[in-house]
Amino acid sequence: MAEDSKTPLLDQLEDGPWPSFVTEMKRAAEKKDAAKDLLGQLERSYNDKIGHWKHGGIVGVRGYGGGVIGRYSDLPEEFPAVAEFHTFRVNMPAGWFYTTDKLRQLCDVWDKHGSGLTNMHGATGDIILLGAPTDALQPCFDDLAEIGFDLGGSGSDMRTPSACVGPARCEYACFDTLDLLHEVTLEFQDELHRPMFPYKSKIKISGCPNDCVASVARSDFSVIGTWKDEIRIDPDEVANYATNGMDIQAEVVDMCPTGCMKWDAEGKTLTIDNANCNRCMHCINLMSKALRPGKEKGATILCGGKAPIVHGALMSWVIIPFMKMEPPYDEFKEFVQKAWEWWDENGKMRERLGELINRLGMRAFLKAVDLPPVPQMIRVPRANPYYFWDPEEVK
Amino acid sequence: MMSRTDFGPPNYKDMLPPVIEKNYGQWKYHERVKPGVLKHVAESGDELYTVRVGSGRLVSTDWIRDVSQIADTYCGGYLRFTSRHNLEFLVSDKEQVEPLIDHLKEQGYLVGGTGYAISNPVHTQGWIHCHTPATDASGVVKAVMDDLSEYFTDWKLPAYCRISLACCLNMCGAVHCSDIAILGIHRKPPVVNHETVRAKCEIPNVIAACPTGAIRPDPKEKSLTVNEEKCMYCGNCYTMCPGMPLADPIGDGVSIWVGGKISSARTPPKFSRLAIPFLPNNPPRWPEVTDAVRNIVETWASHARKHERMGEWIERVGWEKFFELTGIPFTVQLIDDFTLAPETFRSTPTFKW
Numbered sequence: 001m002a003e004d005s006k007t008p009l010l011d012q013l014e015d016g017p018w019p020s021f022v023t024e025m026k027r028a029a030e031k032k033d034a035a036k037d038l039l040g041q042l043e044r045s046y047n048d049k050i051g052h053w054k055h056g057g058i059v060g061v062r063g064y065g066g067g068v069i070g071r072y073s074d075l076p077e078e079f080p081a082v083a084e085f086h087t088f089r090v091n092m093p094a095g096w097f098y099t100t101d102k103l104r105q106l107c108d109v110w111d112k113h114g115s116g117l118t119n120m121h122g123a124t125g126d127i128i129l130l131g132a133p134t135d136a137l138q139p140c141f142d143d144l145a146e147i148g149f150d151l152g153g154s155g156s157d158m159r160t161p162s163a164c165v166g167p168a169r170c171e172y173a174c175f176d177t178l179d180l181l182h183e184v185t186l187e188f189q190d191e192l193h194r195p196m197f198p199y200k201s202k203i204k205i206s207g208c209p210n211d212c213v214a215s216v217a218r219s220d221f222s223v224i225g226t227w228k229d230e231i232r233i234d235p236d237e238v239a240n241y242a243t244n245g246m247d248i249q250a251e252v253v254d255m256c257p258t259g260c261m262k263w264d265a266e267g268k269t270l271t272i273d274n275a276n277c278n279r280c281m282h283c284i285n286l287m288s289k290a291l292r293p294g295k296e297k298g299a300t301i302l303c304g305g306k307a308p309i310v311h312g313a314l315m316s317w318v319i320i321p322f323m324k325m326e327p328p329y330d331e332f333k334e335f336v337q338k339a340w341e342w343w344d345e346n347g348k349m350r351e352r353l354g355e356l357i358n359r360l361g362m363r364a365f366l367k368a369v370d371l372p373p374v375p376q377m378i379r380v381p382r383a384n385p386y387y388f389w390d391p392e393e394v395k
Numbered sequence: 396m397m398s399r400t401d402f403g404p405p406n407y408k409d410m411l412p413p414v415i416e417k418n419y420g421q422w423k424y425h426e427r428v429k430p431g432v433l434k435h436v437a438e439s440g441d442e443l444y445t446v447r448v449g450s451g452r453l454v455s456t457d458w459i460r461d462v463s464q465i466a467d468t469y470c471g472g473y474l475r476f477t478s479r480h481n482l483e484f485l486v487s488d489k490e491q492v493e494p495l496i497d498h499l500k501e502q503g504y505l506v507g508g509t510g511y512a513i514s515n516p517v518h519t520q521g522w523i524h525c526h527t528p529a530t531d532a533s534g535v536v537k538a539v540m541d542d543l544s545e546y547f548t549d550w551k552l553p554a555y556c557r558i559s560l561a562c563c564l565n566m567c568g569a570v571h572c573s574d575i576a577i578l579g580i581h582r583k584p585p586v587v588n589h590e591t592v593r594a595k596c597e598i599p600n601v602i603a604a605c606p607t608g609a610i611r612p613d614p615k616e617k618s619l620t621v622n623e624e625k626c627m628y629c630g631n632c633y634t635m636c637p638g639m640p641l642a643d644p645i646g647d648g649v650s651i652w653v654g655g656k657i658s659s660a661r662t663p664p665k666f667s668r669l670a671i672p673f674l675p676n677n678p679p680r681w682p683e684v685t686d687a688v689r690n691i692v693e694t695w696a697s698h699a700r701k702h703e704r705m706g707e708w709i710e711r712v713g714w715e716k717f718f719e720l721t722g723i724p725f726t727v728q729l730i731d732d733f734t735l736a737p738e739t740f741r742s743t744p745t746f747k748w
Binding site: 009010012013015016017018019021022024025027028035042045048049051052053054055056061062085091092094095096097098099101102103104106107110111116118119121122123124125130131138141142145150162164165167168169170171173176178182185186189190193210212213216218224250251255256257280282285288289307309310311312313315348349350 | 398399400401402403404405406407409410411415419420422423424425426435443445449450451452453454455456457458459460463464466467472473474475476477478480482485504505517518519520521522523524525526527528531533534536537538540541544547561564565566567568569571572600603604606629631633634635637640642643644647657658659660661662664666676678679680701702733734735
């Protein structure tokens with residue numbers, strides 16, 4: 001770097017093997033003043049050890065309440081090209097599959113209206129177009145619409161749902177995650193684009209208990225594929241794994257959480273007591289050629305997952321142990337709507353579904369969504385004697 | 396003219412390469428060929444090779460055009476991204492796999508992130524584009540992964556290792572179930588700007604937003620007051636009200652959490668647990684953070700059994716052993732004092748010395 005570099009700290013992040021975001025910013029800065037000023041402001045943050053974006057700001061496009069995040073620099077005189085630097089959340093195609101033609105169209109639109117910088121992708125799954133001034137928002141959206149890209153969610157709405165790669169490239173998928181995702185996204189366009197809930201609401205869809213989209217950690221509605229019948233075994237392939245050096249006793253059988261497997265090393269035979277299998281995926285993950293999920297497939301629906309804000313992080317809880325997942329997915333859509341209605345009616349501002357269930361009790365939630373209590377919902381029954389009876393039950 | 400609205404995302408069916416379209420839902424098994432390369436075989440006998448590369452996530456349109464060009468040459472014009480922001484080239488012609496990898500390496504892309512490796516860290520915006528960060532995101536991740544890139548490109552670990560970073564407690568990245576979570580934190584209470592509070596904030600909403608009940612009305616100022624002894628610096632009040640800023644160059648920094656997982660394989664999903672309550676923001680390369688992460692990764696890698704995730708190893712040997720083996724000092728911040736604290740205390744004398 002030349003001695004007169006304006007970004008000596010950031011320049012150091014161009015070294016090293018991992019892809020450099022600084023290099024990417026510099027590439028964009030060759031064409032766009034906004035990217036150049038973004039570099040300058042970030043260098044300032046690296047010196048000051050503090051962010052330089054103002055608090056919030058509401059911007060948008062016609063007809064939508066969300067999808068664009070307002071962002072303003074607190075150093076607009078020094079960095080005028082990022083004085084207004086708003087973000088689009090653009091709804092990605094399911095599974096994050098693209099044709100290169102479609103990507104180039106997207107790049108052309110973004111080069112025309114914005115900074116030329118993106119996130120592929122944001123944590124929620126959207127394509128993030130990073131940085132456009134206020135008066136570019138509507139024309140940019142109009143051009144995005146022209147090439148078939150709609151906006152994702154932001155604020156107190158349904159956030160952009162996402163799903164794992166599913167049957168497009170995974171033999172573990174217990175239902176069509178991409179089809180469900182696409183269907184749900186189209187069904188709930190109003191909820192996605194017009195914030196009217198107490199807070200954000202997330203739907204994340206994984207085809208098996210490996211949960212590649214982290215649904216259990218972060219989504220109000222976690223859909224996780226599972227099956228009801230027996231793990232399918234190909235005995236010859238099991239034997240091949242053993243022949244090729246896998247220690248099936250130590251690596252598979254001894255690590256099975258339910259102890260439902262037996263390995264006969266001499267006969268190279270694996271037997272599974274399926275009635276005691278909890279379908280954790282460990283054995284299937286290790287021997288994908290030999291073992292496969294059963295044929296009676298569907299999903300477990302879990303609710304309430306969220307990050308810490310406001311009252312602490314929660315992982316989703318089993319609400320519906322098994323649901324068939326077939327188009328048009330009416331049972332799932334109706335369940336989500338019922339849960340949303342209850343949440344909308346009872347939730348306080350910025351209270352996620354899991355926090356509301358915690359505050360009013362699982363009992364109230366089950367009543368609202370009209371579901372029976374079943375032991376699959378809990379790890380253990382309560383250990384305290386403080387419980388309610390409906391007066392109707394005490395007669 | 397009224398804009399078209401509510402038409403939804405592009406249909407994924409128009410984005411699938413022919414080999415996937417043909418074998419959709421008919422994949423039989425897969426193999427991990429080598430780091431960064433997966434081979435999926437369909438019932439039809441068709442093969443699909445996936446070559447995965449790391450991405451800095453913050454990319455220019457030129458980068459997208461570059462990788463599109465590569466996908467045109469080797470993959471018939473199709474590519475995809477993963478849930479952890481890796482880029483995947485989908486190759487249906489086996490003969491193209493090695494030339495593609497050679498080309499990628501020549502161009503400086505890192506091939507890896509599959510199998511028992513550290514995959515691409517999920518992360519947030521940080522100082523680049525967020526209004527509530529306690530640290531940068533892309534810079535910390537770049538520094539950590541520069542240091543650990545060998546674990547991305549090689550299989551040297553006992554199991555998967557998922558590193559994630561969120562630059563504040565809002566956790567856009569939902570990092571709280573990661574093998575190693577890097578979380579930006581504040582350590583100073585908000586400094587109330589009465590004028591801004593009066594002009595811009597809904598006082599009852601700000602009070603309700605405090606998880607510890609530390610915020611009270613200040614009738615004299617027609618504003619708010621913070622009971623600093625009760626404040627845990629979560630920043631939620633600032634999210635609600637620009638008159639409550641708490642970012643501070645000395646107060647802000649990074650905490651390290653370990654042992655979380657998402658998958659239900661063997662053991663249920665786990666929350667990450669606090670291991671290091673604070674490391675300073677030391678840009679551009681955050682050496683305290685990169686050292687801490689490497690120490691944790693390598694201590695786990697050298698002690699865990701095959702297939703044992705970080706949290707499974709720690710639960711087997713015990714947290715007291717984790718602190719002994721890593722040499723991480725145990726401080727009072729590691730003992731929970733939020734709502735579910737008692738669940739984390741020990742009620743048996745069966746611990747290890």
